Amino acid sequence: MPIDLPVTWQEIHVLAKKLSSNLRESGESWSRVIAVTRGGMVPACLVARDLDIRVIETISIKSYDHQEQAAAQVLYAPENLGTGKGCLIIDDLSDTGNTFKAIRELFPDATLACLHVKPEGKPFADFYATETTQDTWIYLPWEDQDFPPHIMEKIGQHLA
Numbered sequence: 001m002p003i004d005l006p007v008t009w010q011e012i013h014v015l016a017k018k019l020s021s022n023l024r025e026s027g028e029s030w031s032r033v034i035a036v037t038r039g040g041m042v043p044a045c046l047v048a049r050d051l052d053i054r055v056i057e058t059i060s061i062k063s064y065d066h067q068e069q070a071a072a073q074v075l076y077a078p079e080n081l082g083t084g085k086g087c088l089i090i091d092d093l094s095d096t097g098n099t100f101k102a103i104r105e106l107f108p109d110a111t112l113a114c115l116h117v118k119p120e121g122k123p124f125a126d127f128y129a130t131e132t133t134q135d136t137w138i139y140l141p142w143e144d145q146d147f148p149p150h151i152m153e154k155i156g157q158h159l160a
Contacts, residue, residue: 005132006139006147006154015115016046019129023051023088023113026127030088030111034059034078036099039092042142043115047090059089059106063099072102084110092140094121094128 007015032055035044041058048056060075081087084107093116094100100112101124114121116138117128132138139151147155 001135003133003136004139004148004151005136006151007141008155009141012042012115012141013046015129016043017050019043019090019113019115019127020047020050022127022129023047023111028111029086031055031086032057032088034087034089034110036061036089036091036103038142039140040090040114043092044090047088047113051088053088059103061099061102063102072098074102074106077106081107081110083108087111088113090114092116093138094118094125097121097124100124 030053033044033048033053034057035041037058037060044056057078059077061072062075063072087107087110089103089110089112091099091114094114095118097120100121103110103112104124111126112124113127114125115129117125117131118134118136120134139147139155141155
């Protein structure tokens with residue numbers, strides 16, 4: 001049976017701070033942040049601000065059809081990044097790793113980071129803030145969807 005994990009805006013902020021701390025402690029540096037649309041946009045902005053990185057771009061990859069996993073499809077990728085060296089690419093979640101695998105093919109030297117990582121996706125994330133089980137469904141506060149009633153009560157009131 002799947003586990004529901006509703007995540008609040010405050011929890012997102014705390015996770016982004018934790019991710020920033022992990023990245024800072026690595027001693028690496030990046031010239032730009034690339035947000036994986038759409039889930040990585042909020043975490044990318046928070047981390048970019050925390051690490052004082054002012055260049056933010058996006059990469060668009062579709063890997064879900066509503067709540068069903070699909071093959072990762074690159075819809076848009078920035079040009080002229082070469083191998084991705086100096087790029088910090090941020091997403092909300094590495095579930096199966098399909099999104100990060102597709103990105104790694106495009107930018108093999110980029111750093112891949114996310115807030116949440118599941119066991120299947122963990123090998124593809126260079127950095128992450130927290131781990132969850134593979135059967136956990138994460139409800140993020142920026143998702144405009146029909147949350148189940150118990151999730152709506154916790155984080156979805158703004159959607160009513």
